[in-house]
Amino acid sequence: MTFMPKALTGLVGAAALAVGLAGSASADTVRVALGDVASVEQLAFMVALERAKEKGLDYELTTFSKEELAIQALISGQMDVGIGTPYSVIQKSQAPLRNFFQLSKLVFFPVVTSEVSDWAGMDGQPITLHSRGGGTDAIASIIERREGINFGERSYVPGSENRVIAMLKGQITASIVDIANKNLLLSEGGDKFNVLPMFDVKASDEVLFANQEWLDANQEDVDVLVEALLSTWREMVADPTIIEKERQRFNLLSDLPPELLSDVDAYYREAVDGGLYDPEGGGEEAAKADFEFYTESGQLEGDPATLNVEDFWDLRPLNAAKEKLGS
Template sequence: MLKDFTRRLRGLSGTALAVGFGLALAAASQAEAKVRVAYGDIASVENLHLLAAFELAKQKGVEIEMTYLKSEDIAAQAVVSGQADIGVGGPYALMQKVKVPVRIFLQLSTLRFYPAVNAEFYKTWKDLNGQEVAVHSRGSGTEAIMKLMEDKQGIKFSKISYIPGSEVRTGALLQGNVKATIVDSAGRRLLQEKAPGKFIILPLDGVNATDEALFARQDFLDKNPKDVDVIVESVLTTWREVTKNPAIVAEWRAKYKLLPDLPADQVAEITPYFTELAQGKAFPPNGGGEAAAKDDFAFYTLSGQLQGDPASLKVEDFWALEPLNRALGKVGTN
């Protein structure tokens, strides 16, 4: 059912999708009040741990309703317009442009991606000059990485296309539908297993920045501190458990009946995927905060997602630190 829903979403234009999303949320608001979360991606192995964290928050009394959208861009617009309460993504560029105060309140992950190219056509970054590349979505961390490397390598892509979902981009590479893209660790392993030697992973200079975060309008954060605190505490607790024992994600999937239609080959990837991320310290145990914001300023100004001198950007213009500080006061730092 979820897969069919996602396919239908991807067939819609941005306007039609926004209208449909608005109607869905309007209907939901007439029922019991829920925290409406907009996710600009499909439900997959990549976000199983977040779904588990939300299940934990539900057990603590917070009703959460997830809506999967075509892109991070549309999810962010839904938060700005008030059609969603919380978004998942990295909306730095949007926050700098809109007048509505939208703030990040929890870092979910740092960037861990791998630029992959078909070795028959490309061998180095220079070979991508004048060529098309595919990333997750407009404004995403994958786009920021590719734009940064474009600048560092002195090249210019002919086009950046948007294909949501690392597993979808990995499949497109294997099928020959794209020749250059960027994938996650599970995608990298799949490329190596299915077609050893056919694809090259291009080197990345050190990148330390937010990939995904939870963000909301400031007025929502001010009016719903209890729900927000429970969500932040649940994510921090979940992240720490995954870091200690990545295999627990597969157990949570069974316990909470998450993604029941996941293909067997993807089920087998759950523990290896989270093990690699845990070893790479991709799950911030303390939720990011001021230090993460400053790292983001340095990265996203270089990649062109943010404008201005990083030193002149103010943390309070992009982050609401109070929910995280309250949560850390309860669960402690790690």
């Protein structure tokens, strides 16, 4: 199910959807770019944004149809903060982008139609993923290397829930989805689908990133945001039901169908149990895990042991938030 905000704005030569949560943008507004649909998966982040707003942060969240467009908007200066895994962009373009908070880890499951029982059966077969160059794309590349296969055409459809709907309708035959949508496919599809073996992943799925100059020039806003994120992530890991309580308090995603909102507690309970969220926000440990994963997938070049964390992450905001909130 796709959430369609009411406000529309054109950015980077493509349609972008402005989520009307923080009013019109001003010179002091933090412009956040999301290369995905706004759904239950993004709800914890939206809760943290609203909490930061209570502490004085003025923000505007804009969704783009593709992660690449969100990154382009940030590089061009049309957006301030992006969500994704821009490791390849940072390395290849030498753009002064830096990650500063890990939103989620890569906890995903390859689901295929029941006609396929092992990875050999996927050789030459099409697969539909979240975004080009994103986490699911990287997982697919590693699977090819480890299993000795080559997927057929790769298609890209943002949002696990959108790929689930397409699979249930028979429009796609293989994808990589999150834990909640994997369970939904198996419960709704019965014996129509198989889950293929997945290797252990400790890397990031989504991180917050921004231009280093913007981070340096807006330390007060960045600190408010990271403190809100860190405190929300810690509370969520301790009690996943806090997200639905805060959703109701802030009236978030109220346009979504009731049946989707009724699953918020279950989704975050499964996500927390599955290790999707790091209550410490990633940082150096996450960066090193990402180096290992994204070099193996071919999205980063070089020996991961020789890559410098400081070339990809600005650790100051996270360290400051930990010092203020305590370890």
